[in-house]
Amino acid sequence: MEPHSEKILVKGNEAIAMAAIDSGCLLYFGYPITPQNDIPEYLSKHLPPLGGEFIQAESEIASINLLLGASATGARAMTSSSSPGISLMQEGISYLAGSELPGLIVNISRSGPGLGGISPSQGDYFQATRGGGHGDYRTIVLAPSSIQEMYDLTCLAFDLADKYRNPAVILGDALIGQMKEPLVRRSGAKINLPPKEWALTGADGRKPNRLKSLYLEEGELSEQNWKLHQKYERMKKEEVRFESVCTEDAKLVLVAFGSMARVSKTSVELAREEGLKVGLFRPITLFPFPEKPLYDLSKRVTRFLTLELNTGQMLEDVKLSVARDAQVYFYGRPPGSLPSPEEVLEEIKKYYQ
């Protein structure tokens, strides 16, 4: 494939599938669920001609375990699903983290709890950022808010998963999954995988490799947990990503991610047109959360308005990050409808003074 840079108009879900191929991920395992079906549909068409493998598994449980097996060989592999399916995958994600295996899990989330609905929601923030399954672990969580970012962050997620030998999650929703925007692919770029001396390829000319998460000897598991912890601490130091919009002179800063950040960005423009000094802080990595940049910002700005498509989850991370005398307000919009930029502007005015 030749590198090309022309703009194409694609759905966010398709951008993820394209990014997977462009990142050298030729192994996909998944189970159908709305609103992410464009991903398996695209890959079921495009992976086989590339010599890749596509399996429509019998369940999300099988999908994540197919991913576990494929990843153990050192190959890049992924799955995608939506909230209830991601819940089913949590055991496998815990095993990926415990066995220190990379892998990409895309959650184009629906709303819950239970069967919930298919409208945009950010109700899976806790599940994504607190590990999600059993045990003391974290996943790398990236939250795109545009179609270009769906592509770019998927590419990044593969790199980070390999770098840290840890599962990575793309957390999106129906809004950016289904919406179309211009995208520039970077296909044909050279893919440099890190050496994976731990991979299971057959013990040919070397000692056998073992990938496991069972540690029964005295002190072993404790040591493994601390080792994982150090990895997460390194992520916090090296991998934090965020976007700041008009925060330099802001008196009130909105904090929002993903699709809610899109709405918020327009609201910042509306506020600025009215002369209100409002900015936006958008975490791109939800784990590691941009604690320090937000803290630094809170030394200049004392008012923050967190906006989420749920009843308050990232809010906790914002409160934990900002300086003690900062005021953190919240606007929650549980799933069902999206706020308009004008509605958000009304909220801004409540807290601006």
Place this chain on the structure above:
Amino acid sequence: MELVFKRPECLIDIPFHFCPGCHHGIAHRLVAEAIDYFRIREKTIGVASVGCSVFMYDYFNIDVLEAPHGRASAVASGVKRARKDRIVFTYQGDGDLAAIGIAESIHTANRGEKITIIFANNGIYGMTGGQMAPTTLLGQKTSTSPYGRDFTYDGYPIRMAEMLATLEGSAFVARVAVNNPANLMKAKRAIRKAFQMQIEEIGFSFVEVLLACPTNWGMTALEANKRVGEEMIPYFPLGILKERKMADSL
């Protein structure tokens, strides 16, 4: 003098942790002998399941991956799809394969994944202390069927080999036992055949091995061995249930 019996190359020289009279060690050895026979140690990847079988990586001198409970066949399929030039097998107990992982077992067979499954059926949960398994026989007392398995409450013991043999996707399905030398030799041939089916890319292969679990059956090693012949084999008949001669072609 010629050495006629030795430890298989792909078994590590340490004692098994299995209880006295347990048949897992025999089944492990047969798998190891098959791997040695085909000289595939360096290209074989094993998938350990949850149960007494989990410590496979302590015994086999090969690459091993540990799967979550019930998911070994999905994990093995992922390995195989990523590395089609490798030989991939799982070793799973009855709780793992026939209870929590039955969906994965059926769909792996149905997709005709070119892997080999060794199914260790001792009719009980060994690792967790003797609870009822999907293959526990009617009337059999376990720690969770203290009055004996009653089909009105617990259903019937599942015959996995027969079930998987009905699927178009399976290529080789056999049930064997290791309770006497004659059966052991048949078991050895069946396990070897199962690996051969994979090496020759014919398709999915499955060998159910009936094993004794003296500790959790509350028996001596000899009594348990005897029970395999007297109670298990009549319900779980031995033999090759299916043997396809060539790969499916579209």
